[in-house]
């Protein structure tokens with residue numbers, strides 16, 4: 001068995017210096033910061049590898065049922081601190097490096113976070129695998145090792161400019177490449193039938209293929225000695241170099257196959273709502289699911305495993321529709337390759353897959369044209385056709401010849417072009433379909449997939465999202481964690497319901513004072529971070545009003561901006577004395593998909609308003625707008641613990657869940673929000689007195705829409721709204737040039753799909769309540785403590801327990 005190095009300062013020093021010398025080939029004195037960071041990472045790895053190998057041996061031996069989590073995105077964040085925390089080595093490492101004259105803090109800042117995701121869906125996957133490891137549930141996370149992650153956002157003239165994210169350029173010490181375990185993944189070609197001893201069988205004759213090389217990452221459980229695996233696939237050309245063509249002098253042609261192949265895992269698609277339907281995206285999806293299924297069947301199962309027992313051995317969780325091509329791939333392998341008959345294979349498939357939907361926006365539901373699918377994956381299209389055929393026979397048996405319903409439920413849609421509706425395929429194949437918050441799951445059943453809910457009683461369920469408290473409380477907010485442990489003792493980090501015990505402390509003035517001091521300290525820390533990172537200063541005595549999430553019109557960053565412009569207009573018009581305004585700093589963090597023009601324009605306007613408000617002496621520093629670029633996991637870990645107010649203001653019925661809302665509440669920020677997504681469950685748990693609710697509910701939104709929504713009527717009727725919009729339209733934030741933000745103004749007045757104007761006055765009223773509440777700091781702190789105390793439910797450990805109970809049936813294997 002592999003022996004871990006001694007968990008002592010000396011042991012750590014010895015291991016570190018050894019890695020510096022042997023792995024980096026340098027002495028301590030000659031080493032540069034990157035050498036020292038890489039050596040530190042290798043050293044932490046060395047302590048975890050023993051547990052990892054033991055776990056793999058145990059899982060292979062016990063063959064316990066496990067979860068294969070298929071996700072096109074994992075927004076992991078930095079690894080060093082989490083691996084130190086999980087292995088309980090933080091203090092030892094800090095002291096060991098100090099003994100070598102090294103400040104671990106400096107090395108920590110060198111780590112480039114793997115941005116292998118866009119936003120909520122990707123981060124949720126990362127929280128989930130952390131919880132599965134901490135709960136000792138057998139799990140492999142499968143995904144793509146993009147060479148370039150989510151773009152780096154810079155601002156030029158206040159406008160978003162994307163830079164490639166070369167996160168691997170300085171090496172990636174946390175990965176274990178395994179080229180020897182590469183899988184060959186095929187594409188294109190055609191299908192044919194052949195006679196196999198009197199049985200007509202189908203087979204795929206591919207046109208070309210690539211190698212899928214696995215890179216393993218450790219997913220350590222929190223101080224439980226367990227380490228699960230995240231396996232990310234990287235594309236490599238089968239024959240990367242054609243010497244014959246090269247010798248013929250056509251050098252470019254000689255390497256064309258290589259570049260073509262490696263494009264597959266080159267870059268993450270930066271969209272998080274509107275699929276572009278690009279062929280490369282479908283190649284990415286098939287590439288990683290085909291490699292993952294083969295890897296599971298070839299390497300996780302014992303050689304003579306009885307495939308009919310697969311449902312007792314594995315559940316493949318589909319993280320949205322992006323991996324759903326796994327269903328026809330699984331059917332192809334079981335029938336074409338393993339010789340299983342269709343019905344037996346389909347019965348197994350329907351037990352081995354489950355689907356989580358993460359959106360409510362119709363435009364975010366993926367559809368692939370049969371043309372593209374038929375060209376890239378001809379055998380899979382055949383299999384999808386047969387799945388749909390048999391499905392519609394069953395629908396017809398159940399509902400009779402209701403052609404409308406048949407057309408509505410068919411996996412194949414005829415308009416605008418013949419396409420495969422991936423959400424329908426996932427729903428037909430999945431044992432279970434879940435939404436990610438109670439309201440979302442209800443809307444899925446009532447509005448998005450009602451026919452399927454009726455046809456498949458019991459298939460639809462809910463699992464409300466969660467976040468890992470290890471990263472977003474313990475690591476992001478060590479002072480708050482210290483305070484909680486002082487009050488409750490240890491153990492709460494893996495049993496978050498215990499936070500309830502903090503309710504009593506909300507009544508204790510000393511605890512309130514300590515809690516308020518923690519928030520103040522986190523604000524000072526944020527100030528240091530933003531000063532060094534972006535040259536921003538966080539003013540003392542300001543309420544920190546924070547809105548961080550992807551830029552999307554349904555999330556309504558425009559509503560937040562109208563609040564800021566209203567407050568500013570009030571001061572500069574003289575209607576409000578600056579001295580009467582509660583000092584606030586508004587902090588934004590948001591990336592826009594590069595192809596999403598309106599989102600990029602809103603980013604431009606936020607920066608434009610910020611530069612005018614921040615420099616206007618009439619404001620007397622009472623209002624400040626900060627928009628640090630390149631919002632990511634690392635910045636979130638610094639921002640969220642410092643926040644007073646969490647902005648969760650999407651139009652009701654649009655945000656599936658949200659997870660930032662949970663992180664803010666668990667870090668003692670109060671929420672101003674609509675009854676949307678998981679906000680509803682946060683409000684139910686923390687209580688109406690500790691949540692600033694405003695705006696229309698989902699049924700009210702539907703009602704207004706049905707009656708015909710005329711945004712300009714709200715503009716006419718509300719003086720403050722009109723003055724704010726007129727100020728933007730006047731060019732006040734664009735050096736008098738009205739044209740720059742005209743598209744935003746006209747969109748608000750004549751379209752406003754997400755009803756910003758309709759919810760404006762309720763929002764402004766709620767913000768006035770926020771100002772009034774914030775004036776009583778002690779009461780505010782009491783409310784903040786109650787938010788922490790009552791939000792243990794939003795631990796991703798609880799989400800995992802719900803998935804295990806309602807969908808997976810994969811108990812922890814201790």
Ligand SMILES: CCc1ccc([C@H](C)CC(=O)N[C@@H]2O[C@H](CO)[C@@H](O)[C@H](O)[C@H]2O)cc1
Nearest residue numbers: 120121272273275358436655656657658659
């Ligand atoms: C194909 C383009 C594309 C890419 C990503 C997506 C994701 C599903 C978008 C996403 O991240 N959704 C968010 O998922 C979170 C985790 O469940 C939820 O908390 C958010 O409400 C939801 O917007 C949709 C469409």
